[in-house]
Structure formats: C-alpha cells, structure tokens
Amino acid sequence: MISTNEYFDGNVKSLGYTSADGKSTIGVMEKGSYEFGTSSHETMTVIEGILEVKYVGEDSWISYGAGQSFEVKANSSFQVKTEGQSSYLCKYA
Template identity: 55%
Template sequence: MITENQYFDGNVKSLGYETAEGKSTVGVINPGEYEFGTANKEIMHVVEGELIALLPNQTEWKSFKSGTSFEVEANSSFKVRAEVQTAYLCQYR
C-alpha cells in the first residue's frame, strides 16, 4: 500500500511504502526550515538538492548534498533547512 503524507502546509510531501526491511518515504521538501520528531531511527538520504541539518545534541548546522545521508536516533528531533526544492528518501528502522 502506498500512503500520501503532507506536512507544514504542503511544503513537505511524501509517498510512503513498506519493504521487508521496514517503512520508507520518498518526498520533496520546499525551501524553508522544518523540525521533525522521530519515533524510530531514521536514515535520511538526499536524492537531489541539499538539506542543511541541525542534528540532535549538535550546535552547528551541517550540509548534506545529493548522494549523502545522515541518521537520527529514535525518540528525538532534528531540524532541516532547504534553500531549493530537495528530494529525499527516508528509511525508518
């Protein structure tokens, strides 16, 4: 089953699906700054564009460009900024 997700007044949209490894979403983030909470460990892959992230327990923002990824532990939160529309794959593990 494919699910549709929409957050932050439609500025973040994704399609969710599930594999043998777990749930994942593929989506697009419009320019802006957003804060996400995690229930599971998340592995965020930047497919196209760039995400600038403030990860848990960090004080400095870090850039993640196309082809890179970052991980966020379960039960935490993180912020991302996008300067341009950015495509991502998020795996929930």
C-alpha cells in the same frame, strides 16, 4: 499500499511504502526550515538538492548533498533547512 503524507502547510510531501527492507518514505521539501520528531531510528538519503541538518543539542548545521545520508536516533528531533526544492529517501528501523 502507498500512503500520502503532507506537512508544514504542504511544503513537505512524501509517499510512504513498505518493502522487503522495511518502511520508507520518499519525499520533496520546498525551500524553508522545518523541525521533525522521530519515533524510530531514521536514515535519510538526499536524492536531489542540499539539506542542512541541525541535531538536538548541537549548535552547528551540517550540509548533505545528493547521494549523502545522515541518521537520526529514535525519540529525538532534528531541524532541516533547504534553499530550494530537495528530495529525499527516509528509511525507518
């Protein structure tokens, strides 16, 4: 079954699903800055656009473009900002 998720007043929307590989979401972010919390390990792959990511305890931002992935530990948080619409695939472990 497909679930619908909406965050930050509708500026981030995703569809959640479960496949043979496990739980995933595929979503779109509007231009803006957001902070997400994690309950499980996440691997995010940018599909389109650029996501700038700042990890907990870090001072600098790292840019990820289409086809690039980054990982976030379980029970953590991270900040994301984008200068335009960007899409992503998030896999949960």
